[in-house]
Amino acid sequence: xxxxxQDPRHxxxxxxxxxxxxxxPISEHNRLYWYRQTLGQGPEFLTYFQNEAQxxxxxxxxxxxxxxxxxxxxxxxxxxRTEQGDSAMYxxxxxxxxxxxxxxxxxxxxxxx
Amino acid sequence: KQEVTQIPAALSVPEGENLxxxxxxxxxxxxxxxxxxxxxxxxxxxxxxxxxxxREQTSGRLNASLDKSSGRSTLYIAASQPGDSATYLxxxxxxxxxxxxxxxxxxxxxxxxxxx
Numbered sequence: 328x329x330x331x332x333q334d335p336r337h338x339x340x341x342x343x344x345x346x347x348x349x350x351x352p353i354s355e356h357n358r359l360y361w362y363r364q365t366l367g368q369g370p371e372f373l374t375y376f377q378n379e380a381q382x383x384x385x386x387x388x389x390x391x392x393x394x395x396x397x398x399x400x401x402x403x404x405x406x407x408r409t410e411q412g413d414s415a416m417y418x419x420x421x422x423x424x425x426x427x428x429x430x431x432x433x434x435x436x437x438x439x440x
Numbered sequence: 441k442q443e444v445t446q447i448p449a450a451l452s453v454p455e456g457e458n459l460x461x462x463x464x465x466x467x468x469x470x471x472x473x474x475x476x477x478x479x480x481x482x483x484x485x486x487x488x489x490x491x492x493x494x495r496e497q498t499s500g501r502l503n504a505s506l507d508k509s510s511g512r513s514t515l516y517i518a519a520s521q522p523g524d525s526a527t528y529l530x531x532x533x534x535x536x537x538x539x540x541x542x543x544x545x546x547x548x549x550x551x552x553x554x555x556x
Binding site (some may be wrong): 330333338358367368369370371372375382416418420422424430431432433434436 | 444483485544
């Protein structure tokens with residue numbers, strides 16, 4: 328394992344299009360978190376999984392957002408009908424249980440034109 | 441609801457200066473506090489993690505302190521270098537069993553510029 332990886336690193340899309348991001352956590356980490364960071368702000372929690380179960384979703388996660396972790400390994404975050412306000416850095420992190428410092432991936436930068 | 445505030449929002453110092461970044465949080469029931477570094481357009485790199493039972497942690501030129509009862513933490517950087525220029529974020533994790541356990545609540549960050 329070389330760390331948490333995210334793909335793509337950058338995504339430019341037009342308003343109204345759907346986008347999907349992928350996160351591959353550390354293999355032995357059972358928790359996976361998604362955060363969103365807009366320019367000049369700290370990251371904000373979106374949702375997290377323990378194994379394949381999605382245990383919490385922030386009110387920031389509107390019904391246009393959906394996240395999955397089908398086999399308890401990688402996760403995907405899909406945004407439907409993107410809006411300009413969705414432009415942000417989407418960060419993924421993983422940890423074993425809720426302990427420890429967790430590790431963050433490099434993020435996916437989304438730009439909605 | 442936990443809120444984290446960082447002061448100052450931006451700081452510019454000459455190389456070699458010692459500096460302090462401040463972080464405050466509203467709910468003292470935390471599991472730990474973490475300081476991160478973020479370079480422009482990049483992800484987060486963990487610098488120091490302080491458990492709620494600890495008062496401080498040190499790594500090289502960095503020293504972080506925690507006063508849980510007053511809801512404050514400071515990050516001290518000694519002998520700053522241009523390579524220290526980045527955004528520094530502090531984040532707190534809630535207690536086990538609580539709704540915030542596992543997830544981090546971040547401050548908005550301090551943008552540090554160290555000029556030669």
